[in-house]
Amino acid sequence: MHIGAVIAAVAALGGLIFTAITSLYGAKVAQDQLEQSQEDSDRAKREQASRVSYWVDIDGGRLHLANRSLDPVQEVRLWFTAGSLGVWWQSGSSRPVRFAVYLRSVPPCSEVLFERKDFRSTSSPRIFEATPRPPLRHDAVINDAYKDVSDVLPLYFDQLEFVDRDGVRWRRDRDADLEEAKDWKPLYQGGKPTFIGVLVKYPPVKPLKNCKDG
Numbered sequence: 001m002h003i004g005a006v007i008a009a010v011a012a013l014g015g016l017i018f019t020a021i022t023s024l025y026g027a028k029v030a031q032d033q034l035e036q037s038q039e040d041s042d043r044a045k046r047e048q049a050s051r052v053s054y055w056v057d058i059d060g061g062r063l064h065l066a067n068r069s070l071d072p073v074q075e076v077r078l079w080f081t082a083g084s085l086g087v088w089w090q091s092g093s094s095r096p097v098r099f100a101v102y103l104r105s106v107p108p109c110s111e112v113l114f115e116r117k118d119f120r121s122t123s124s125p126r127i128f129e130a131t132p133r134p135p136l137r138h139d140a141v142i143n144d145a146y147k148d149v150s151d152v153l154p155l156y157f158d159q160l161e162f163v164d165r166d167g168v169r170w171r172r173d174r175d176a177d178l179e180e181a182k183d184w185k186p187l188y189q190g191g192k193p194t195f196i197g198v199l200v201k202y203p204p205v206k207p208l209k210n211c212k213d214g
Contacts, residue, residue, distance in 0.1 A: 048073070049170040049178060051212065052106070052162060060154025063114040067106045068211045071165040076103040077132040077184065078160050082119065082197060083153035097121040097149050099197035102132035106162070109211035112203050116155075120146035120200055125193035135199035146198060 051068040063080055067073055083096030097119070106112055118135075123146065160172040161181055171181040 045166075045168065045180075046178065048164045048166075049162075049168070052160075052170070052172070053176070054157050054160055054172065056155050056157055060156075061116060061151075063155050063157060065106065065112040065114070065160070066208060067108060067110055068208060070108050070211055072105045072107050073162040073164055074105045075163045075169075076106055076160070077101070077162070078103070078114075079130070079132070079158040080114070081156045081158055082116075082121075082149050084156065095125060095194055097153065097195040097197040098128050099199075100128075100130055100132040101199060102134050103202075104134075107205060109208050110205050111208050112205050114155075114199070114203050116149060116151065118199050118201055118203065119149040119197055121149050121195040121197045123147050124195075126196050127193055128196060133198070135202050149197060 048069045048071060052066070052073055053068070054063065054065050056063050065076075065078065078099075078101045080099050080101075081096050082099070099119070101114075103112070120136075156174070158174050161169065161184060163169050169181040169184070170178060172178050
């Protein structure tokens with residue numbers, strides 16, 4: 001084969017290889033950009049929800065719910081327990097009190113404080129229905145013979161659900177993991193009879209500092 005033809009063939013092969021490498025690199029860049037765009041979109045979608053959090057005082061005496069965004073969250077459903085379900089089921093210790101609380105909204109840049117002095121429980125054990133309900137009127141609590149909740153029962157957070165400003169439902173579990181919720185999902189229902197907890201008034205709300213848009 002003439003040397004010129006050989007050189008031309010090698011050059012053509014090199015061109016094909018270069019084109020293939022360029023195409024593969026371009027596809028990889030496009031895929032990376034798509035994945036980054038998806039991550040940015042997911043991050044933006046979760047921005048407000050990620051600023052809604054909870055914590056329990058170290059002594060287990062009070063539960064805090066905070067919205068550190070500059071928009072309210074709606075349709076708030078909160079489940080928590082006074083006393084340990086696991087310890088009670090295993091050892092037969094003090095029967096716990098289960099709470100399922102509904103709040104219409106939590107204002108922007110605010111903290112809702114759930115205090116034991118505002119808790120009452122049924123006088124006798126019942127099967128838990130798990131449907132969140134708003135705080136009761138004080139006279140209704142008295143008439144229905146509710147009792148105080150023992151100070152020795154520490155509070156445990158169970159689950160939080162709410163709707164963000166875009167109408168997306170979110171759920172935080174007891175480990176604080178956040179996920180989009182396709183529908184409302186009561187954490188627990190039925191099981192052994194326990195005392196059912198209620199709030200005698202709406203929990204106090206106080207403003208927070210260092211809130212951000214999102």
